[in-house]
Amino acid sequence: MKTDIKSFTRSEIDELIAECKQPSFRARQLFQWLYGHHARSYSEMTNLPASLRTDLERGHPLxxxxxxxxxxxxxxTRKYVIEFHDGARVETVAMPSMHEESPDRLSVCLSTQAGCPIGCSFCATGKEGFTRNLSVGEMIDQIVLAQSDMDMKTSSVVAMGQGEPFLNYENTIEALRIANSPDSLNIGARHITISTCGIIQGIQRLSDEPEQFTLAISLHSAQQAVRDALMPSLAHIPLRQLKRSLLDYREKTNRRVSFEYLMIKDLNDTDEALKALLSFCKGMLCHVNLLPLNKTAGNPFQPSAAATMKHWVSALSQHGIETTVRNSRGSDIAGACGQLKNSL
Structure with missing residues (x-):
């Protein structure tokens, strides 16, 4: 079976070029064509020998x-459905920030899997099930296609679209390293965020990586029973264990963790829920992002009232916990994850 050239890691590209009995500098040239110039065919790679291009095309299609x-x-905001060679589809979101009515920065939210195995009860993606992991190149493709369509350079990336990044750990980290590389998109490591539902092994592995990628946790409740109901696939990971792993992460990296908290009326926005979140955050260097719920067809959940959101921001801030309410982007274009793809 032929292997897509963009499923290779950078070290594997080095090995491939060596196997082709080519000088080592050819590996960097190939990498630059793939991820610096974003070539769509081998014929564009004019500084590679024709014989090498032919061999690569035969064995490793681009x-x-x-x-x-x-x-x-x-x-x-622009939301895309991107289709890959085997028909697998993912969603990608491009979010420009505005300065004096003109976009000046671009954030891209990419998917790491086609579908998602976690199956959170509030998520449209979870209802479609899991198709497969994405390759390194398929993640980079999302950034490149989005910034090309927007005609803007990407300033920041969030691996927070469809899928659980830490269930596709190796490919996700390699893709983010490529996005960070000066030979590719040259996006600063601190402007690259990995959002996980709380996979302990992934958190531990990330703490040992040299890059200063930002870690975000999709928390959504600090009450065990409520979180188990919202995210049943994670019921085997107790909140106390998650907190311990995050304290260890802080000790090893000295980096702040962000908590994503989707505010759902009468479910995780009660006074008891707030007390539980305050207790969970105690002793941690963290930032809380409160997210308004996007309504989706067939979803029984309702967004929290604006007054509730305001009260939570005030209470968290009074306890020294930096808190923001993330603006709901793209709600008029099927903004929730999976909502657009599932409508096609």
């Missing part, structure tokens, strides 16, 4: 994703 659906929000 496959790229294609945008098959695009929607543009009134706030400038």
């Amino acid at each position: 496959l790229t994703g294609t945008i098959i659906n695009r929607q543009i929000s009134s706030d400038g």
Whole structure:
């Protein structure tokens, strides 16, 4: 079976070029064509010998994703459905920030898996099930396609689209290293965020990586029973164990953790829920992002009231916990994860 050239890691590209009996500098040239110039065919790689290009094309096709659906929000957000060579589809979101009515920075939210095995009860992606892990190149393709469509350089990346990044750990980390590389997209490591539901092994592995990627945890409740109901696949990971792993992460890296908290009316926005979150955050260097719930068809959950959101921000801030309410982006274009793809 032929292996897509963009499924190779950088070290594997080095090994491949050596196997082709080519000088080592050819590996960097190939890498630059793939991830610096974003070539869509070997014929574009004009400084590689024709014989090498022929051999590579025969054994390792260069496959790229294609945008098959695009929607543009009134706030400038663009949401894409991207299809890969085998028909697998993912969603990618491009979010420009505005300065004096003109976009000046671009954040791209990419998927790490087609579908998702976690199956959170509030998530449209979870309802479609899991298809497969994405390759290194398929993750980079999402960034490249989005920034090309936006005609803007990507300033920051969040691995927070469809899928659980730590269940595709090796490919995700390699893709983010490529995004960080000066030979590729040259996005600063601290502007690259990995959002996990709380896979302990992944948190431990990330703490040993040299890059200063930002870690975000999709928490959504600090009450065990409520979190188990919202995220049943994670019921085997107690909150006390998650907190211990995050304290260890802080001790090893001295980096702050972000908590993503989707505010759901009368479920995880009660006074008891707030007390539980305050207790969970105690002793940790953390930032809390409160997220308004995007309504999706067939979803029984309701968003928390604006007054509740305001009260939570005030209470958390009074306890020294930096808190923000993340603006809901793209709600008029099927903004929730999986919502657009599942409508096609």
